[in-house]
Amino acid sequence: MIMQISSRLPRFDVAGISRYAVAVAFLLLLVFFSLASPSFLTPANLFNILVNNVVLLAIIAFGMTIVISAGGIDLSVGVSVDMASMVFIMLLAAGSGPVVAILVGLAAALAVGLVNSVLITRLRISPFLATLGVLFIGQSVQQIATGGGQPIYLVTGDVVKLFTAIVRTPVLGVPMSVIIFAACGVVVYLLLHKSVFGRYVRAFGAQPGVAWYSGIRVPFNMSLVYIACALLCGVAGILLSSTVRSYVPLSGNAFLLDAIGATFIGTTISAERRPSVIGTLLGVALLAVVKNGLLLIGWNFYWQQVGIGVLVFLVLALSFGLRGRDH
Numbered sequence: 001m002i003m004q005i006s007s008r009l010p011r012f013d014v015a016g017i018s019r020y021a022v023a024v025a026f027l028l029l030l031v032f033f034s035l036a037s038p039s040f041l042t043p044a045n046l047f048n049i050l051v052n053n054v055v056l057l058a059i060i061a062f063g064m065t066i067v068i069s070a071g072g073i074d075l076s077v078g079v080s081v082d083m084a085s086m087v088f089i090m091l092l093a094a095g096s097g098p099v100v101a102i103l104v105g106l107a108a109a110l111a112v113g114l115v116n117s118v119l120i121t122r123l124r125i126s127p128f129l130a131t132l133g134v135l136f137i138g139q140s141v142q143q144i145a146t147g148g149g150q151p152i153y154l155v156t157g158d159v160v161k162l163f164t165a166i167v168r169t170p171v172l173g174v175p176m177s178v179i180i181f182a183a184c185g186v187v188v189y190l191l192l193h194k195s196v197f198g199r200y201v202r203a204f205g206a207q208p209g210v211a212w213y214s215g216i217r218v219p220f221n222m223s224l225v226y227i228a229c230a231l232l233c234g235v236a237g238i239l240l241s242s243t244v245r246s247y248v249p250l251s252g253n254a255f256l257l258d259a260i261g262a263t264f265i266g267t268t269i270s271a272e273r274r275p276s277v278i279g280t281l282l283g284v285a286l287l288a289v290v291k292n293g294l295l296l297i298g299w300n301f302y303w304q305q306v307g308i309g310v311l312v313f314l315v316l317a318l319s320f321g322l323r324g325r326d327h
Contacts, residue, residue, distance in 0.1 A: 074127070
């Protein structure tokens, strides 16, 4: 009789609740940092988080989301960022117009994605090893091209002033970088979640063997995955260098682990544990809030990294641990 009564009671959906672990952690962090630092929830600081912490990382993480959705990984996202930034700044310094500098800079990032696609789809090298090799080569190319890693600064010039004005001039009160970030998010969302290409990408990640025998052009579509990721990273590189009006070699590598972390944090909101644009955006926001909040309460860079690592571990352990108990 007891078993009959218990079978009629509603089942406690632990797995369903675990999907809200990131959102709950995000809200708790907002409360904690707002109490720990009076300046945290000010409009100026929230604007700073959006422009300086979210925009660039989110654009790069969108690219990583596409790659991980396809069952791959891209360790060379920092190279794509840096190559676009380097070529863009070099051309501006040489007197080229902004349009030419942007297009050639994006082409440099696309070249990185094209190399990745050839190594992975034609030579059948694993994505980890292929993109790791491109990472090492890309770092060396930057060192050689800049005489050992010397930064390139843009201080004066009519072209620089014009481009800076275009980038920093708000549209309806919204900074251009935020508009570009939002546009990238919408495009990636439509591609990944509302298009045939997105269905193919998810098929690669879920059942790669079936995808090969179902008539899908796997090499072609997988090439598009890495090219799309590189293009998004190129956009981030252009925004980065246009904001600081300089190029610093290897600066793109700082985004690699955060982009991977944000993407995997975002998988916790999915019942299938799959990457998504919304989940990645939530992961980016979580990391951005932690970095900004720890800075405001006086933690230095090294302790910030410790705090971020512990937070990522706790969120993922809580989410996936609860789901494991429910099965």
